[in-house]
Amino acid sequence: MTRPYNFSAGPAAIPEEVLQTAASEMLDWHGSGMSVMEMSHRGKEFISIYEQAEADLRELLAVPSNFKILFMQGGGLAENAIVPLNLSRGASADFVVTGSWSQKSQKEARKYCEVHIAASNEADGHTSLPAPSSWQLSAKPSYVHLCSNETIHGVEFHELPDLKALGCDAPLVIDFSSHVASRSVDWSRVGVAFGGAQKNLGPAGLTLVVIREDLLGQALKACPSAFDYQLVANNQSMYNTPPTYGIYMAGLTFQWLKRQTEGGLTGLAAMEARNIAKARLLYEFLDQSQLYSNPVALDGRSRMNIPFRLRDESLNDAFLAGAKARGLLQLKGHKSVGGMRASIYNAMPLAGVQALVDYLRDFEQTQA
């Protein structure tokens, strides 16, 4: 069976093997007589699924034992409120603005605390990565927030800042929704990482939160109990009924990720090597092209979300129609920035990026 290549920014492509397993187990998971969707979240069958998923994720991302892994709901937009409800103590927080998502985060946080913009690339249209040495951190923020990969603007931090080296003791909060599990994380520099699942982990409706234990237990009174990290952690993400099927799909994805190999590497290291190769293939083609262009500075280019424009935008509709005819789906850019965007998450094979590059070349030649 040949499936099209799906470049959606999220909800996004899921590995075919994962979908096949899910289909085959839909009516009867492992002889239980039940679909995973039909299991009590407190029964031994689902608990085993949950524990395996949590353990696999901890292994893949090398999450230290002093961090809790929480499976929540509401996605990144809900976390924009849930983080300050849990961490701000009603005081202040610093934000590094690098695109639409960090903009939304700082705006929402203003409901709960003072907000200080420590750095922003708004002046250049969110196409650069502000160097940490240039950040104007405030004296005592309750936390410092950044979006480590901007899904819309295609700006990625390839190294997380060392806040301590910048003279700041506050915990770093990263929104890693759109590059989670695409590369390793330096947990020594992170207090909280959160992300919606619908890019690299599984279906929409599941949110991953990884939090250092000493940051639990600070929620404001206004924080809904279901979103109080301490309560969620104390109840193994079952304070309220968790999105059980999403956790199951994420668990299948983690097992798929563990099986990956690439040039002698396995698991996340293999995936990261493949993601580097995929991104290089596409950027190198765009950079030599006369028709297409990507605006992001070299040191801030995302491996996951690659926005690009046709120099003649009157060709956009023809470009998209031709792509679809070749089985290259969902390449239209976000409505807020226009143009095109190729999201090449973990589930996108190198062959899919090659097929895209082949089409880009062919389309450009027809315009020559």
Next chain:
Amino acid sequence: MTRPYNFSAGPAAIPEEVLQTAASEMLDWHGSGMSVMEMSHRGKEFISIYEQAEADLRELLAVPSNFKILFMQGGGLAENAIVPLNLSRGASADFVVTGSWSQKSQKEARKYCEVHIAASNEADGHTSLPAPSSWQLSAKPSYVHLCSNETIHGVEFHELPDLKALGCDAPLVIDFSSHVASRSVDWSRVGVAFGGAQKNLGPAGLTLVVIREDLLGQALKACPSAFDYQLVANNQSMYNTPPTYGIYMAGLTFQWLKRQTEGGLTGLAAMEARNIAKARLLYEFLDQSQLYSNPVALDGRSRMNIPFRLRDESLNDAFLAGAKARGLLQLKGHKSVGGMRASIYNAMPLAGVQALVDYLRDFEQTQA
């Protein structure tokens, strides 16, 4: 293929036809080349799924045009905060306590407003239905909350109160998580109805909110934007990425529900007639039994969740093991009340209840 009968209180049984459709469409929805999980929520494919689900639900439940249907996340426990965040205006709310769920609701609401208990059946162990004529409503509550079916205690309102007739102008809020779509709703008596999907609508992680339009736009500043009913309504439930697969599964369930027939009835009316017959079959057996008993007063007995006890509780483990051997799953009662519970939601056929009654009889005879 014969599947076991699954009596879980939620996440709960899903119609086999729905699961079969989901399995068959897992890798390719209607020739799109994508799983529903892989679709952008803003693409035409998913929008068509969303709009069909919304229209089918509106038809099934006869939701008037001045009510909005919202698909949200977080389940009933999150709504316990989201409702007062949206409706209390920081003033006060009245609660009718009839079991664990309304208890949790009133407790959580105290974070956001004054709480007045207008009636409670706590004194009799949550086994009765307080008559509306006995309620002590306060002078000007911002809303009156009740749980129209208590999943744990098995107490159901078979008629919603007419607050206006009780001299109260406040909107009625009902938590209908565990009997939604099992019976019709008198919307003339309701301001807001909410429910988690994982009993009668689909998988966990999807929350249904039905709200009268004039109640929108009152959220407290502390309300996270993703849970502000007005913002959710203005964005057709896509302010944040919705739980797309859950909406798809609920949509398949709505279509299944529309196809049901029973004695000349169709759709929800057929389902309600079947639910009445299922509940009668089980209660009549329990009431004549010497071994089993259900504690709930006749006028408050739930059609959906039927807790019962063995008079000799040392038999509990043997009872559950024998049930499982007959393919009767998840009959263990909630940990907070013990005993047994049969949840017989829409997806449970009359044949499943009959199989349970047959087993109850056989087990009782082996103990005689």
